[in-house]
Structure formats: C-alpha cells, structure tokens
Amino acid sequence: MKIETSRRVELIDITDVVKEAVETSDILNGICVISTTHTTTSIIVNENESGLRDDILNLLERLVPPSAGYQHDRIDDNADSHLKAVLLGSSEAIPIIDGKLVLGTWQSIFFAEMDGPRHRKVNIMIIRQS
Ligand code: ZN
Numbered sequence: 001m002k003i004e005t006s007r008r009v010e011l012i013d014i015t016d017v018v019k020e021a022v023e024t025s026d027i028l029n030g031i032c033v034i035s036t037t038h039t040t041t042s043i044i045v046n047e048n049e050s051g052l053r054d055d056i057l058n059l060l061e062r063l064v065p066p067s068a069g070y071q072h073d074r075i076d077d078n079a080d081s082h083l084k085a086v087l088l089g090s091s092e093a094i095p096i097i098d099g100k101l102v103l104g105t106w107q108s109i110f111f112a113e114m115d116g117p118r119h120r121k122v123n124i125m126i127i128r129q130s
Contacts (some may be wrong), residue, residue, distance in 0.1 A: 004115035035091035040081035042088030064126035081115035
C-alpha cells in the first residue's frame with residue numbers, strides 16, 4: 001500500500017487497509033506481516049486514542065530530540081528520525097484465525113512517520129498456514 005504523509009512526525013491508522021487485505025485474501029488461518037521499507041518509519045500496534053497518539057509522539061521527542069549532536073546529522077540531518085524508527089521497529093506480525101486478524105478490542109495498526117511529509121510504502125504479506 002502507498003501512504004502520503006503530511007507531517008514530519010505522525011501516526012497513521014492503517015488497520016482497515018490491512019483487514020481488507022486479509023479478508024480479500026481467502027486465507028483462513030495464517031499470519032499477516034506488515035512491514036515498512038524505509039529507515040525513518042515504523043509499524044506499531046496500539047490504541048487509537050488521540051491523547052495516547054500525542055503521548056507516543058511526545059515520548060519519542062523526549063527520548064530522541066532532534067539535532068542533539070548525532071553523527072548522522074553531519075550527512076543527512078535526520079538522525080533523530082532513524083533513531084525513533086529503531087526504537088519502534090519496522091514490522092509487526094499478526095495472526096489470522098478464521099479469516100480475521102487477531103487484534104484485541106483496543107488494538108490498531110499504525111504506520112509511524114518520523115521524517116515526513118513523504119510518499120511512503122507499506123508491504124502487507126499474508127502467509128497461509130500449511
Ligand atoms: Zn538519514
């Protein structure tokens with residue numbers, strides 16, 4: 001899937017797109033792997049509540065403030081974006097049972113942009129249980 005991000009740092013809920021991919025795959029049991037192909041973005045699973053979304057982004061800013069003397073900033077000026085992506089990880093694997101993603105009531109899948117706005121890609125791979 002393609003994503004157009006609109007801010008430098010933001011969380012975008014992609015749960016509905018992933019669910020649709022699973023439901024149209026005709027795979028009843030297996031695993032869905034959602035991964036990002038970029039080094040300054042991440043995939044995470046958590047609750048889609050506006051205050052919590054801000055809390056997550058604020059936590060990342062506190063842990064990895066921009067321009068804090070990073071070596072990578074000498075060539076690219078986005079070291080904080082890479083480091084935030086390292087903390088959150090590049091993929092999530094979610095089970096599929098009876099044709100549905102196994103997500104808890106409050107779990108959503110997010111694409112995390114840390115160096116936007118940009119054109120981004122997310123890979124969704126669905127693997128059938130043998
Ligand atoms: Zn860079």
